[in-house]
Every structure is written in C-alpha cells, then in structure tokens.
Amino acid sequence: MQAFEARHYLLTAELLWDRVAGRSAYPYALPAIAGLNKIDFHPKVTFIVGENGSGKSTLIEALAVAWGFNAEGGSKNFRFGTFDSHSPLHSALRLVKSPRRAQDGFFLRAESYFNVATNIDALDREPGRRKIIESYGGRPLHNQSHGESFLALLENRLGGKGLYIFDEPEAALSPTRQMAMLVRMHDLVAAESQFIIATHSPILMAYPDAWIYRLGAHGLERVAYEDTEHFAITRNFLNRHRDIVRQLLDDGGT
Numbered sequence: 001m002q003a004f005e006a007r008h009y010l011l012t013a014e015l016l017w018d019r020v021a022g023r024s025a026y027p028y029a030l031p032a033i034a035g036l037n038k039i040d041f042h043p044k045v046t047f048i049v050g051e052n053g054s055g056k057s058t059l060i061e062a063l064a065v066a067w068g069f070n071a072e073g074g075s076k077n078f079r080f081g082t083f084d085s086h087s088p089l090h091s092a093l094r095l096v097k098s099p100r101r102a103q104d105g106f107f108l109r110a111e112s113y114f115n116v117a118t119n120i121d122a123l124d125r126e127p128g129r130r131k132i133i134e135s136y137g138g139r140p141l142h143n144q145s146h147g148e149s150f151l152a153l154l155e156n157r158l159g160g161k162g163l164y165i166f167d168e169p170e171a172a173l174s175p176t177r178q179m180a181m182l183v184r185m186h187d188l189v190a191a192e193s194q195f196i197i198a199t200h201s202p203i204l205m206a207y208p209d210a211w212i213y214r215l216g217a218h219g220l221e222r223v224a225y226e227d228t229e230h231f232a233i234t235r236n237f238l239n240r241h242r243d244i245v246r247q248l249l250d251d252g253g254t
Contacts, residue, residue, distance in 0.1 A: 008097075008098045008100075008194060010163055011040065011098055012038055012095075012096040013038070013039050013093050014094045014096065015036045028092075030058070033058070034219070039220060044189045045209075046195070047198075047211070048198045049214050049230060058087055060165060060166075063095075064109075066090040066095050067107075076105060136156050136157050147172040147177050149172075158184075160188055165196045166199075167197075168199055182203065185207065205231070
C-alpha cells in the first residue's frame with residue numbers, strides 16, 4: 001500500500017460559549033460538554049469514548065450537523081427527517097477546516113441507519129433518476145441484515161478522500177466484522193480519508209496511532225488505548241471470565 005502524507009479535513013472544533021443561552025440546559029450541563037472548549041482531530045482517525053449518557057453521541061451528532069450532514073445520517077445530499085431530536089449543540093460549534101476540501105463524506109449513526117435505508121428506497125422509486133442503491137452495492141439495504149448493510153456502506157459507498165463521522169458503528173457488527181471494518185478503514189485512510197468515531201468497541205479503538213478522547217465526569221481528556229476502561233475491562237474479563245461471571249451472578253442472584 002502506497003504511503004501518503006495525511007492531511008486533515010477537519011482540524012479543530014471549538015465550542016463558542018457566547019452562543020449558548022443557558023449553560024444549565026441540556027446538553028451544555030453534561031459534564032463532558034460543560035468543560036469543553038476545543039477538540040483537535042487526528043488527520044486519520046479520532047475516537048470519542050465514554051459511558052452511556054456521557055454525551056459522546058450528542059457531540060458526534062453536533063460535529064456531523066455542523067459539517068453539513070443530515071442529523072439522522074447519510075451524506076450532505078440527504079435531507080429527510082423522521083423525528084427532530086438533535087440537540088442545539090451544533091449551532092455553538094465553530095469548525096476549523098483545512099484548505100483542502102473533502103470530496104466525499106458520510107455520517108453513519110447506528111440508531112437511524114434504518115431510516116437512511118428507507119429514504120434510499122423511497123428516492124429510488126422516483127422515475128427517471130439514477131438508482132442510489134447502486135452506490136451501496138446494488139442490493140437493497142432492507143434485504144440485508146443490519147451488519148451486512150453496514151459493510152455494504154463501507155465497501156461500496158465510501159470512496160476515499162472524505163470525512164466520515166460514525167456513531168457506534170459496531171452496534172450491528174460481530175467481532176469478526178469489526179475486524180473487517182478495521183481493514184476497510186485502513187484502506188480508506190490510505191485513500192486520504194479522515195474518520196471521527198464514537199464507539200464502545202475495544203477492537204475498533206485499537207487502530208494504530210489513533211487519538212482517543214474520553215468523555216467523563218471531569219470533561220474531555222485524551223488517553224492511551226491501554227488506559228481506556230474498554231481495554232482494561234475486556235482484558236480482565238477474558239483472563240478471568242469464569243471467576244467474574246460467577247461473582248456477578250452470585251452477587252446479583254436471588
């Protein structure tokens with residue numbers, strides 16, 4: 001694989017607090033957001049991790065919407081909406097972009113990818129237009145499992161030289177498929193792409209040289225892969241799974 005000099009599309013996101021009407025309101029009161037001023041992005045892969053409710057999906061959504069993506073997912077050309085539930089955080093973000101323009105982009109969020117597939121079906125029923133599904137491998141996404149349709153997106157729709165923002169893409173992927181995603185990500189990085197991913201997956205987080213930001217009670221901090229709870233808990237569980245399961249069931253049983 002030919003090496004290249006990776007260059008950002010998205011350099012930094014700054015939270016402009018003078019645009020925020022009330023810091024005690026959601027999502028600004030979340031500990032991870034309350035202490036946020038600026039986040040720098042790796043030219044290749046940046047991960048955002050944290051417990052459920054920490055604000056990582058809220059932050060990743062705001063980044064995507066501020067970039068110009070549809071709040072429920074898709075490319076900048078998708079403009080459907082099934083339920084207006086996204087936060088106002090995007091309106092308080094200022095994105096610092098590189099002079100180089102991304103030629104592709106996609107916002108994948110696991111919870112609403114079904115809606116993206118439905119919108120593609122609806123658009124492809126309109127007469128006289130090129131079938132969008134051809135860009136996803138030609139097979140209707142609703143005719144595939146959730147995991148298969150995710151991989152169809154990765155392998156067919158994403159073409160490189162793009163900014164790809166993913167929210168928990170591992171939700172529909174087995175461990176083997178997560179490793180396949182790592183390989184495809186690496187191909188796209190080599191094709192001058194940049195990824196920003198919110199995840200719980202220690203498999204995905206293992207991508208070499210990626211930056212990992214942890215959202216927690218003390219705000220946002222950059223951590224090493226081995227210092228994430230995801231790595232430590234998974235390693236401990238695999239090494240001591242019988243003892244841990246026994247203890248969990250004994251403590252939680254009746």
